Amino acid sequence: MSAAFASSRTNGSEVVKELAFFAVIALLMSVMLLGVETVDRPTGLELAVRWDLVLLAIGATVIGRLGLIFRRENISRLGQAVLITLSAVAVFEMFVRFRELDDRWVSPVFLDMVFSSVVSTIIGIAFVAIIFATAYFTMKDKTAADVDESAKLSSKIQLAYRSNTKKIGLIGIIFFIIFPFIFGEDRSAIDLATLVMIYIMLGWGLNIVVGLAGLLDLGYVAFYAVGAYSYALLSQNFDLSFWLCLPLAGIFAASFGIILGFPVLRLRGDYLAIVTLGFGEIIRVVLINWYDLTGGPDGISSIERPSFFGMADFSRRVPDGAIGFNELFGMEYSSMHRLIFLYYLILVLALVTNFVTLRLRKLPIGRAWEALREDEIACRSLGINPTNTKLSAFAIGAMFGGFAGAFFATRQGFISPESFTFLESAVILAIVVLGGMGSQIGVVLAAIVMIGFPEMFRELAEYRMLIFGAGIVAIMLWRPRGLLSFRDPTILLNMSQKEKVAGEIK
Amino acid sequence: MSMLKIEGVHTFYGNIEALKGIDMEVNEGEIVTLIGANGAGKTTLLMTCCGSPQASKGRILFEGQDISRMPMHEICQLGIQQSPEGRRIFPRMSVYENLQMGAITQDPKYFNSDIEMVFDLFPRLKERINQRAGTMSGGEQQMLAIGRALMGRPRLLLLDEPSLGLAPLIVKQIFETVEKINREKKMTVFLVEQNAFHALKLAHRGYVMVNGNITLSGTGAELLANPEVRAAYLEGGH
Numbered sequence: 001m002s003a004a005f006a007s008s009r010t011n012g013s014e015v016v017k018e019l020a021f022f023a024v025i026a027l028l029m030s031v032m033l034l035g036v037e038t039v040d041r042p043t044g045l046e047l048a049v050r051w052d053l054v055l056l057a058i059g060a061t062v063i064g065r066l067g068l069i070f071r072r073e074n075i076s077r078l079g080q081a082v083l084i085t086l087s088a089v090a091v092f093e094m095f096v097r098f099r100e101l102d103d104r105w106v107s108p109v110f111l112d113m114v115f116s117s118v119v120s121t122i123i124g125i126a127f128v129a130i131i132f133a134t135a136y137f138t139m140k141d142k143t144a145a146d147v148d149e150s151a152k153l154s155s156k157i158q159l160a161y162r163s164n165t166k167k168i169g170l171i172g173i174i175f176f177i178i179f180p181f182i183f184g185e186d187r188s189a190i191d192l193a194t195l196v197m198i199y200i201m202l203g204w205g206l207n208i209v210v211g212l213a214g215l216l217d218l219g220y221v222a223f224y225a226v227g228a229y230s231y232a233l234l235s236q237n238f239d240l241s242f243w244l245c246l247p248l249a250g251i252f253a254a255s256f257g258i259i260l261g262f263p264v265l266r267l268r269g270d271y272l273a274i275v276t277l278g279f280g281e282i283i284r285v286v287l288i289n290w291y292d293l294t295g296g297p298d299g300i301s302s303i304e305r306p307s308f309f310g311m312a313d314f315s316r317r318v319p320d321g322a323i324g325f326n327e328l329f330g331m332e333y334s335s336m337h338r339l340i341f342l343y344y345l346i347l348v349l350a351l352v353t354n355f356v357t358l359r360l361r362k363l364p365i366g367r368a369w370e371a372l373r374e375d376e377i378a379c380r381s382l383g384i385n386p387t388n389t390k391l392s393a394f395a396i397g398a399m400f401g402g403f404a405g406a407f408f409a410t411r412q413g414f415i416s417p418e419s420f421t422f423l424e425s426a427v428i429l430a431i432v433v434l435g436g437m438g439s440q441i442g443v444v445l446a447a448i449v450m451i452g453f454p455e456m457f458r459e460l461a462e463y464r465m466l467i468f469g470a471g472i473v474a475i476m477l478w479r480p481r482g483l484l485s486f487r488d489p490t491i492l493l494n495m496s497q498k499e500k501v502a503g504e505i506k
Numbered sequence: 507m508s509m510l511k512i513e514g515v516h517t518f519y520g521n522i523e524a525l526k527g528i529d530m531e532v533n534e535g536e537i538v539t540l541i542g543a544n545g546a547g548k549t550t551l552l553m554t555c556c557g558s559p560q561a562s563k564g565r566i567l568f569e570g571q572d573i574s575r576m577p578m579h580e581i582c583q584l585g586i587q588q589s590p591e592g593r594r595i596f597p598r599m600s601v602y603e604n605l606q607m608g609a610i611t612q613d614p615k616y617f618n619s620d621i622e623m624v625f626d627l628f629p630r631l632k633e634r635i636n637q638r639a640g641t642m643s644g645g646e647q648q649m650l651a652i653g654r655a656l657m658g659r660p661r662l663l664l665l666d667e668p669s670l671g672l673a674p675l676i677v678k679q680i681f682e683t684v685e686k687i688n689r690e691k692k693m694t695v696f697l698v699e700q701n702a703f704h705a706l707k708l709a710h711r712g713y714v715m716v717n718g719n720i721t722l723s724g725t726g727a728e729l730l731a732n733p734e735v736r737a738a739y740l741e742g743g744h
Contacts, residue, residue, distance in 0.1 A: 364610050371596050371607050378594035381556060382658060383582035383611035 015069055022065045023058050030057035034098060053094055060090035071139050081136035088131045169441060176347055180340045187339065192455050194343045194411065198404055199451045201350035203431040203443035205400030208357055210429065211438035212366065213393035214373025216273045219260070219280025220428050223253040223398040225287060225420035227405025232300040232415055233293070242306040246406050253402020254395040256283075261394035265387055268376075280425055287417040299416025305338065306345065306410050314338035342411050349407060353400045354440055360396070369393050370438075427451075434475055436482025445483050508567075509534045509662055509694050510555065510586075515564035515574070517547075517554045524550045526718040527564070532662065532696050537688050539697040539705040539726070541739055542715035548698045549591050551715070552666050555696075556588060557581045568662070583611050587660035589651040591667055597640025601631055604639050604650055608657030616659060623691075624653040627683055645676035652680075656687070662694045663687070669701040677701065681708050702739035706730045714739075 034053040038045050067083030070076055093110045114124035161168065176197070183189035202224060209217045227249040234240045234248060264275050287294045294300065307313050312328040314337055325341075326333045360366035368389045371379045380386055409415050431450050435442030454468055475483065510532040517525040524547045532538045542548050554561050557578040566574040573581050582588075587608075596604050605624060609617050625632040628649040634642060639650055648668050655663055665684065669677040681704050687693045699705035706712050706726045714722040714735060722729065729735050 367603070367607060368610060370599065374596045374598060375594050377558070378590060378596065379607075380558065380578040381582055381588050381590055381594075382607055382654070383579050385577075385579045 015066075018069065019062050019065055022061050026058045026061035027054065030054045034094070050098075053098055056090050056094040056097070060087045060094065063087040063090065067135070071135075077136060077139055080139060081132050084135040085128055085132045089128065092127075165441065172441065172444060173351065180343055184340070185336065187336065190336070190339045190343050192452060194339070194346055195455065196447050196452045197343070197346040197350050198408060198411075199428065199431060199447040200444050201346065201353050201404045201407075202401060202428045203435065203447050204350065204353040204357060204440065205397050205404065206428050206432050207397075207435075207438060207440070207443055208360070208369070208400070209393050209397035210432050212357075212361065212373065213369040213390065213397075215264075215390060215393060216269065216276070217394075217397070218273050218277035218422075218425055218429065219283075220276075220397070220401055221420045221422070221425040222260070222280040222283035223256060223401030224405040224408065224424070225283050225417070226253045226256045226398075227402030228409040228415045228419070229287065229294060229300070229405075230402070231406035231409045232303045235304045236300065241310060242304065242406070242410050243310060246403060249406035250399040250402045253405065254399040256402075257394040257396075257398025258391055260398075261391040265390055277422065277425075280420075280422060284417050284420050287420070294417075297416060297418075299414055299418070300409075301414045303409050303413050303415065305413065306342070308341065314341065342407075346404075346407055346411075349403055353403075356396075356400075357440065365389070365392060430472075434472070434482055436479075439482065442483045449483075507534055508532065509569060510696065511565075511567040512551075512555070513565045513567070515551070515554060515561045515566060517550055517559055518562050519550075519559065524718055525554065525561075528715075528718075528720055530713050530720060530723070532694060534694055535688075535692055536710045537684070537695040537697060537708055539699055539709035539712045540715055541699055541702040541705055541712060541729075541735075543738075544700070546715045547718040548715055549666055550718075552588065552591075552664050552696070552698050555581075555664065556586065582658065585659070585661040586664060587655035587658040587662075588664035589648070589655045589666065589668060592670065593644075593647050593651040595639045595647050595650050595654065597638070599639055600636050601634050601639055601642070601650060602636065604654050605631075605657050608654035609659075612657070612659055617657075620657050620659065624656055627656075627687065628653055645672050645680070648672060648676075648680055649683075652683070652687075660693070662696065665695060665697045667699060667701075668697075669699065669704065677704060681705075684708065702735070703730075706735075 031054055034057055035050055037048045037050055039048045063083050064087030067080045067087060070080035070083060089110055093108055096110065096113065110124070114121055176193075179193055180190060183193075202220070205223075206217065206220045209215050209220070230249045230252040231242070231245045234245045235242065240248075260276065260279050264272050267275055288297055290296070305314060307322075308325050308328070311323070312325040313319065313322045314325050316333060316335070318324040318327075324333065325331075325337050331337075357366075361370070368379065368384045371382075371384065372386060372389055376386055379389075408419070412419075427450060431443055431446040434450065435444070435446035449471065450468075453471070454465070457467065508531040512528050512530045515525055515528045516523060528551055530538075530540075540548050540551065550559070553559065555566055555573075557573065557576055557580075561574045564574065565572050568581070568584060568586060571584070573584065573586075596607060599607070605621055606617075609620060612620075630646055631649055631653055634646060639647065642650070648670075652663075652665065652668065668680050668684070672680070684695060684697070685708055688695050697705055697709065706729050709726040712724065712726050712729045713720050714729065722732065722735065724732070730740070
């Protein structure tokens with residue numbers, strides 16, 4: 001061992017120092033998070049101390065770190081794989097134990113679980129084997145050539161992505177179209193997909209304002225709220241149908257976008273962000289306090305559901321004079337029909353948003369947005385009117401927010417100011433930023449990561465937020481400019497896309 | 507006939523008077539150069555012509571029309587285009603897209619012939635047509651800035667320090683092209699420069715600016731021969 005250390009840059013005492021440092025950090029973090037727990041006993045709430053968890057956390061950290069040191073210093077390929085696997089098992093053990101309240105010291109839960117049945121034995125062995133194999137085969141003997149190799153690989157992936165953007169987009173669209181056929185009977189899957197699609201649409205809408213025009217808008221949820229409330233109020237007070245209200249909601253939201261746009265035209269950066277943030281809050285506070293119109297914190301309930309383009313109804317008990325959707329198509333009644341219809345509705349709305357954005361990017365107005373983001377003075381010196389350009393970005397972005405809002409209202413059947421808090425704005429903005437500003441496919445990925453994953457892993461209860469946080473940190477570390485942060489020219493001349501991208505990466 | 511006429515223009519930045527009553531004119535078909543030290547107000551004068559900042563006193567006439575109260579984008583649509591200080595190309599856009607941006611307010615029917623004209627003047631830009639503008643060298647970016655201004659079909663071209671930060675050989679090329687644009691396209695050029703020697707050699711007429719005032723004017727050759735100009739801007743430098 002000492003000979004191995006002597007051959008590398010690190011010596012024994014430094015390794016011990018590093019391990020001790022990480023052990024202390026693990027101790028500090030785990031004592032409060034894992035070590036103390038409130039337990040509901042007949043005598044009342046009591047604090048239970050879970051030293052086994054703290055010990056596991058420290059053990060997992062130290063072993064894992066040692067594994068990483070082995071890896072870093074090229075000490076032993078087998079050794080580092082074993083250590084990393086051990087660390088992973090310890091983390092797993094920690095999580096399993098945390099969910100159970102009893103304080104057992106003797107036999108590891110992991111072993112109990114693995115040997116409880118044949119299937120779980122296989123799963124357990126597979127789990128260990130996968131981690132071991134990953135750790136074993138991904139270790140590189142670090143030389144200059146290898147670093148080059150890995151850089152080349154990432155640029156190859158980039159190249160593959162950028163020269164096939166259209167195909168990837170098409171595959172994505174096809175996947176989302178056939179999605180209900182795969183998960184047709186799974187209500188929660190369709191619900192989740194609809195939710196993700198709402199956020200994809202909001203992300204694409206905000207992308208016009210933030211990604212293309214470069215105006216940091218922290219109050220985007222206001223337009224979402226305007227859309228939702230305008231549909232709810234129009235349909236309740238004037239008995240207008242969803243199909244009529246949808247464009248109206250978009251127009252209302254767009255005019256609010258212009259109302260917001262005027263005072264903030266002169267602002268930039270931080271100041272703009274603060275004012276838009278305030279605007280979002282104003283809308284929410286007005287919704288809470290204008291009790292006569294909006295119902296205040298009670299919200300608006302039993303909002304009308306959309307019909308099948310005014311031709312058929314989705315309810316079980318069809319009102320007089322209308323036909324049921326199932327009758328129209330001669331099918332058995334199923335409550336899934338409406339959900340699937342809603343899913344397709346938001347899919348179409350989102351695709352329209354995407355299509356319009358892609359078209360606008362190629363038109364002078366879209367180009368002017370992008371130019372405005374890069375250099376306002378240069379834009380003005382080219383004869384672009386910054387006022388109109390900014391207002392149009394706000395208005396069009398807001399309009400799509402309004403469409404999404406109207407959809408949200410009709411899907412939920414109930415809206416209240418609670419749904420339009422600042423957190424929503426932050427989530428939508430995070431989707432745009434994490435996706436890579438201005439990247440359409442990036443928004444889809446980020447929406448799946450930000451909305452889909454936390455919902456999918458709802459069983460993990462509070463840890464999903466922990467994992468969510470870790471995910472965000474990981475994105476910041478490895479892709480600080482967003483998941484897909486390239487901007488490709490909208491037009492290329494005398495060259496295939498492939499050559500162009502390759503030329504640039506070189 | 508004077509194309510651009512500046513009459514008693516004062517410009518303020520807050521309380522600081524950057525231009526203290528400037529009178530000058532640029533005649534059609536001329537290259538007029540404005541030289542002066544750092545902070546003399548050269549760029550301020552050029553930007554005042556474009557409407558940002560606006561002149562607080564005085565008039566600016568472009569082809570007889572007072573433009574001193576117009577917003578920048580309207581002035582530029584009248585036929586004044588500039589290559590701004592520090593070039594200000596759009597770094598994340600390709601060369602082609604930058605040139606498209608230059609033509610954004612123009613009728614698309616001129617686009618193809620205009621871009622051919624720019625590529626004739628700067629063959630280098632044609633080679634780099636799909637390259638991201640921010641990845642090009644300083645000289646190429648300057649060519650792009652001028653090319654982008656030309657795409658706006660100007661009658662008056664304003665150039666703010668096109669030699670800034672460029673190698674002497676490239677500076678020579680740029681100035682040669684400017685002369686060619688003037689000679690062949692009959693373009694009126696108003697050039698703001700610190701590189702007095704090259705600028706005056708090129709110019710039909712020149713002005714010298716000190717602390718927000720025009721102190722000297724004359725033909726390019728006269729100013730080059732003027733002992734004060736030589737002492738202040740030319741000796742030791744070139």
